Amino acid sequence: MPIDFQTLSKKYDTPLYVYDFDRMQGNYQLFKEAFSGEKSLISYAVKANSNLSVIRHFGELGAGADCVSIGEVRRALSAGIERYKIIFSGVGKQDEEIREALTEEILMLNLESEAEMKRVEMVAQALGRPARISIRINPNVDPKTHPYISTGLHENKFGVEIARAKRMYIYAKNAEFLDPIGIHFHIGSQLTDLAPIAEAAQIVADLTRSLKAIGIEIRFFDVGGGVGIRYADETLISPQAYAEAIVKATKGLDVTLMCELGRALVGNTGYLLTSVLYEKQNGGKRFVIVDAAMNDLLRPTLYNADHRITLLDRKDTEISEADIVGPICESGDWLAKAVPLPKTEHNDLIVVHDAGAYGFTMSSNYNTRGRAAEIAVSAGNERMIRQRESFEDQIRLEEAYL
Numbered sequence: 001m002p003i004d005f006q007t008l009s010k011k012y013d014t015p016l017y018v019y020d021f022d023r024m025q026g027n028y029q030l031f032k033e034a035f036s037g038e039k040s041l042i043s044y045a046v047k048a049n050s051n052l053s054v055i056r057h058f059g060e061l062g063a064g065a066d067c068v069s070i071g072e073v074r075r076a077l078s079a080g081i082e083r084y085k086i087i088f089s090g091v092g093k094q095d096e097e098i099r100e101a102l103t104e105e106i107l108m109l110n111l112e113s114e115a116e117m118k119r120v121e122m123v124a125q126a127l128g129r130p131a132r133i134s135i136r137i138n139p140n141v142d143p144k145t146h147p148y149i150s151t152g153l154h155e156n157k158f159g160v161e162i163a164r165a166k167r168m169y170i171y172a173k174n175a176e177f178l179d180p181i182g183i184h185f186h187i188g189s190q191l192t193d194l195a196p197i198a199e200a201a202q203i204v205a206d207l208t209r210s211l212k213a214i215g216i217e218i219r220f221f222d223v224g225g226g227v228g229i230r231y232a233d234e235t236l237i238s239p240q241a242y243a244e245a246i247v248k249a250t251k252g253l254d255v256t257l258m259c260e261l262g263r264a265l266v267g268n269t270g271y272l273l274t275s276v277l278y279e280k281q282n283g284g285k286r287f288v289i290v291d292a293a294m295n296d297l298l299r300p301t302l303y304n305a306d307h308r309i310t311l312l313d314r315k316d317t318e319i320s321e322a323d324i325v326g327p328i329c330e331s332g333d334w335l336a337k338a339v340p341l342p343k344t345e346h347n348d349l350i351v352v353h354d355a356g357a358y359g360f361t362m363s364s365n366y367n368t369r370g371r372a373a374e375i376a377v378s379a380g381n382e383r384m385i386r387q388r389e390s391f392e393d394q395i396r397l398e399e400a401y402l
């Protein structure tokens with residue numbers, strides 16, 4: 001059922017994030033089915049869209065949660081994700097975060113350095129309970145994506161190189177308060193080529209075999225996330241081909257296959273609705289100024305990301321190119337560039353597509369703009385899942401100090 005953007009924008013105002021919950025379910029099922037016949041856990045990478053209702057939706061479908069802060073772990077728990085399906089990753093964890101994660105008895109902590117392993121061991125010892133861990137391997141594979149979201153090369157800060165990881169596993173196996181049960185890699189985001197993932201899976205599977213040979217019982221093989229979506233004309237990795245490559249690499253290893261998908265589960269389910277404020281010309285250049293801005297959707301500014309734009313209900317034939325820009329005081333504040341558009345009028349509605357991942361979660365209060373409201377749509381019914389942020393919400397933590 002097509003979503004009635006006009007009605008939603010009138011009812012809830014703009015800028016407004018709208019998510020198609022049925023499509024989320026469809027995306028999840030494609031991956032779950034691709035791994036059918038295998039022991040598998042599809043985890044949802046909470047950072048892509050951390051709204052509690054979104055997390056709960058995936059939890060109800062059976063997903064686990066991949067978290068990168070204790071805040072995300074708390075969100076996952078609050079949204080009802082089972083604790084044995086929650087993992088806590090990230091290059092820098094504070095002692096307090098480690099303590100809470102261990103106390104909550106989540107599945108495992110994903111480690112990214114020897115120094116971090118020592119901190120986790122200390123905290124686990126103080127609590128008197130062993131920490132289940134996995135180590136993120138940096139396989140030094142080029143994922144061929146935007147440099148800002150590439151993570152699997154030695155030049156990136158992420159993960160541990162193989163020789164060092166082996167030493168860490170041996171240390172952990174002999175340590176009373178560390179229990180190495182998993183292995184992990186994640187080479188980057190918005191990947192459209194399967195070959196680097198298959199290569200990394202092979203490298204990490206070989207390492208897993210050599211660890212098992214010396215008695216280190218790895219039970220979870222976590223291939224990270226990163227499967228890309230189509231923003232413009234990208235070719236896509238099919239869930240089947242993805243699963244096949246991973247199953248092939250891990251043949252004979254008795255492990256649960258895990259992946260931590262963010263964008264592939266939510267990216268194409270989200271829309272940012274924005275209204276035209278007015279148009280202006282500078283020299284020969286045409287600008288359409290809208291009520292959403294880089295504080296609502298940062299991806300164009302930060303990555304030059306290309307989000308498809310549609311202008312609803314305008315059929316004028318006179319079309320010319322325009323930049324769609326927000327009200328923020330930065331030249332980088334744009335949502336789309338050189339879009340062929342008919343002349344727009346005040347309050348015309350523009351839909352920014354594929355904004356379900358890293359849209360709202362990367363939004364800010366820059367220029368004291370409140371964050372947008374969020375709406376879920378399922379089977380033709382909508383419900384609010386986050387209120388629009390008010391001015392009072394924004395100043396709440398400062399007022400007492402005036």
Ligand code: LLP
Binds near residue numbers: 089190260262303
């Ligand atoms: N696992 C780990 C360890 C990660 O670092 C990430 C994303 C994921 C899973 C989920 O990746 P996904 O399946 O969504 O590609 N803000 C950027 C994307 C940053 C991704 C960071 N890590 C963007 O808007 O494109």
